Amino acid sequence: MSDPVVADTRRLNSKPQDLSDAYGPPSNFLEIDVYDPQIIGVGRGRYTTYEVRMRTNLPIFKLKDSCVRRRYSDFEWLKNELERDSKIVVPPLPGKALKRQLPFRGDEGLFEESFIEERRSGLEQFINRIAGHPLAQNERCLHMFLQEESIDRNYIPGKV
Amino acid sequence: MSFFGFGQSADIDIVLNDAETRKKAEHKSEDGRKDKYFLFYDGETVSGKVNVTLKYPGKRLEHNGIKIEFVGQIELYYDRGNHHEFVSLVKDLARPGELTQSQTFDFEFTHVEKPYESYTGQNVKLRYFLRATVSRRLNDISKELDIVVHTLSTYPELNSSIKMEVGIEDCLHIEFEYNKSKYHLKDVIVGKIYFLLVRIKIRHMEIDIIKRETTGTGPNVYHENDTIAKYEIMDGAPVRGESIPIRLFLAGYEMTPTMRDINKKFSVRYYLNLVLIDEEERRYFKQQEITLWRKGDIVRKSMSHQAAIASQRFEGSSHPEKSQSQSTEEDDS
Numbered sequence: 030m031s032d033p034v035v036a037d038t039r040r041l042n043s044k045p046q047d048l049s050d051a052y053g054p055p056s057n058f059l060e061i062d063v064y065d066p067q068i069i070g071v072g073r074g075r076y077t078t079y080e081v082r083m084r085t086n087l088p089i090f091k092l093k094d095s096c097v098r099r100r101y102s103d104f105e106w107l108k109n110e111l112e113r114d115s116k117i118v119v120p121p122l123p124g125k126a127l128k129r130q131l132p133f134r135g136d137e138g139l140f141e142e143s144f145i146e147e148r149r150s151g152l153e154q155f156i157n158r159i160a161g162h163p164l165a166q167n168e169r170c171l172h173m174f175l176q177e178e179s180i181d182r183n184y185i186p187g188k189v
Numbered sequence: 190m191s192f193f194g195f196g197q198s199a200d201i202d203i204v205l206n207d208a209e210t211r212k213k214a215e216h217k218s219e220d221g222r223k224d225k226y227f228l229f230y231d232g233e234t235v236s237g238k239v240n241v242t243l244k245y246p247g248k249r250l251e252h253n254g255i256k257i258e259f260v261g262q263i264e265l266y267y268d269r270g271n272h273h274e275f276v277s278l279v280k281d282l283a284r285p286g287e288l289t290q291s292q293t294f295d296f297e298f299t300h301v302e303k304p305y306e307s308y309t310g311q312n313v314k315l316r317y318f319l320r321a322t323v324s325r326r327l328n329d330i331s332k333e334l335d336i337v338v339h340t341l342s343t344y345p346e347l348n349s350s351i352k353m354e355v356g357i358e359d360c361l362h363i364e365f366e367y368n369k370s371k372y373h374l375k376d377v378i379v380g381k382i383y384f385l386l387v388r389i390k391i392r393h394m395e396i397d398i399i400k401r402e403t404t405g406t407g408p409n410v411y412h413e414n415d416t417i418a419k420y421e422i423m424d425g426a427p428v429r430g431e432s433i434p435i436r437l438f439l440a441g442y443e444m445t446p447t448m449r450d451i452n453k454k455f456s457v458r459y460y461l462n463l464v465l466i467d468e469e470e471r472r473y474f475k476q477q478e479i480t481l482w483r484k485g486d487i488v489r490k491s492m493s494h495q496a497a498i499a500s501q502r503f504e505g506s507s508h509p510e511k512s513q514s515q516s517t518e519e520d521d522s
Contacts, residue, residue, distance in 0.1 A: 036377045041366055043381055043432035050430035057388050057426070087388055089359065158469045161390060163360040 059085045061160055061175070063153035066145045067098075076100050077140065079149060081156065083175050089166050089189065095176040103180055104152055107159070110170035114186050117165055120158045123151025197248040199288070201321050201332035203257070205237040214337045217309055217443075226337040229303060229317070235259055235336070236297035239282060239321045243291050253324035255283035259298045261305070261317045261338075263454045265404055267411075275452050276302060276317070285324075305451050306340040306483070311413040312404045313455045340446060342482040345371045354385070355475050362386035365463055365475065367435070373484040374444055380435035382463070384427045390468040394423040396435060397462040398442065399476070404455045417459075418442050439481075446483045 065080040082096045104122055111119050126148075129138040138144075159165050160175065167188045173180055205211065205227060214228040229235065239257055243250055261276030278301065282294040308315045317338050322331040348369045356362035362385035367378055382394065398418040404411045418441075423433045448457040459481050464474040 038377050038379055038436055040434045040436075041368060041379060041381045043383060044430070046430035046432070050428055053428075055426065055428050056386070057390050059390075161467070161469055162471065163357050163389065166360075 054086065056086065059083075059087055059157075059161055061153065061156050063149055063156060066149055068140055075140065077145060077148075079152060081175065083160070087166070090172065090176065092176050097175065097178060099174070099180075101148065101152070103174065104155065106180065106182065107170060107174045108155075110186065111159065111165060111168060114170070115164055115168055117162055120155055122155055123148050197250045198244040199250055199291075199323060199330055200242045200244065201323065201330060202240040202242065203237060203319050203321050203332055203334040204240065205235070205334075208237075214339065216307060216337045219309055219314065226335050229301075229336050229338050230341060231303045231338070232300050233303075234297060234299050235301050235319065236295075236299075237319075239294045239296060241288060241292050241294070241323060243288065246290070250288040250323070251325070252283070252287065253285045253326065254281065255294065255321070255323050256281050257294075257296045257319060257321045259301060259317070259319055261303060262315070263452055264314045264316070265454065266312045266314070267404075273452060273454060275304070282321075303338040304340075305338070306446060306448065307337045308445060308448065308451075308457065310402045310455070310457065311415070312402060312411055315451065315455075339483055341485040342373075342446070343484075344373075345482070351477055351479075353475075353477075356386065357473070360386070360388045361465070361473060363465075365477075367461065367477070367479070369479075371480040371482060372439060373482050374446065375440040375484065378435060378437040378439065378461070378479075382422070382433045382435065384429055384431050384433075387426075387428055389471075389473075391423075391426050391465050392468050393421060393425070394427075394433065394463070394465045395419055395421045396437060397464060398437075398439075398444070399460045399462050400444065401458050401460065402455065403458070406453070417444060444481055447480045 061081065061083045063079050063081055066077050067079075068075055068077055070076060078098045078100045080096060081099050082094075083090070083092075084094050086093060101122075108119050108122055111117065126139065126144065129141070129144065131138075156175075160171065165171050169184065169187050169189055172189055173184060208227070212228045213225040215223050215225055217223050239255070241250075241255065257280050259276065259278040260274055263273040263275065265271070265273075278298050280296050280298065282296065283292075303317060305315055307317060317336050319334045319336070320331055322329050348371045351367040351370050352364070353366075354362065354364045364383040364385060365380065366383075367380040369376075369378075372378060378396075397416050397420070400415045400417050402413040402415070404413075418437075420437055422435050427433065444459065445457055447459060448455070450456050458478060460476045460478050462474055462476045464472055466472050
């Protein structure tokens, strides 16, 4: 069968693909949107929250469509939990913007529109990168962040 | 060079008897330059002439003996002083005395064993050379002629395919297959990647050939990894049930045969690295060793016979065995 003069470069035999697999929805659907910034509270204690909406068909997530409100410090909490408990290299968050919290600024500081948009975009990138990581998907903190209404900071860390 | 006035000196020249007919092979030197050297195989006789030409005609050249050596040695770059000679043959050409005129000496090393292939790597060098020496009281005159040795093999009796299922649980399962485990240097790697489960967003997939040179023993082991080739085999996101073909021609890459524990000093091994990269630049990979061997040149069959074989590889052939797999390919497209 094998001709020693000219190499046999014919393709290896493979099973024909099932058409429902070929044309059906992919099994890797995962989309997280960070949108609708809202300023909560009055005066000096104000802070911004964002809507975090996840749509997925990955079996590891209990809810295929979830919607929660989160603020910047919640994202920081998630980053810290993952850095401590998982072996993954956690991507960076958008900056803390401490300067913007100082008084006597010419602009709105933390609530400047362009800043909020920049931060929103950075948070969206961050959460999409994390949620797609196979190892991060095993961490309970990620599931709590994405799919439970509020984050219980006294939770017991662990794997799903 | 003599320090005391105009002492006699000589130039040495080594010429092989079959210099006209013997093939030359390109070999990379330590500094990266490519030079051509005479090519020898294991068991071949090395014969020729040593020409000793006096620098100042009329003056005699006193010497302590003239000899020629055939040496095969391994040199580790981190231990330059110690050469490990695994072949060392000597032929005396002249007893101590004097040369009154330029002279030519014949030599022959019959059926010399050359067990390993010439190799110049990142931390080690294996070379063969002839060295003619005119011994003198104060300083010897010597000349070296490097040769290149290739080790040949034939088609291995056992050459099983490599077939494996790997993955990350619940995330990515693939089955990869390479048609052989031993490839010659001008061979083609034919294979396929079959996706069983894809829950990550893959952006593309490539196959890399990695060469690993290992030198040293015990606590002082050095590994040098070099990516010889990167070949993209898939662009875009696959889904379950998809089969991606691999066809990688090895002749285009500079590689050596696999060398295992040469004289207990070094190894050169080759690996296929299958790499999947996802949308977030995360890399998932599986490395698999392959054995490379050197095939001897064969006499080419007649052109018409070659053409007949080549035509069977084209699509739409009426060859019955081929048409079955052909229809599968057509359905996929």
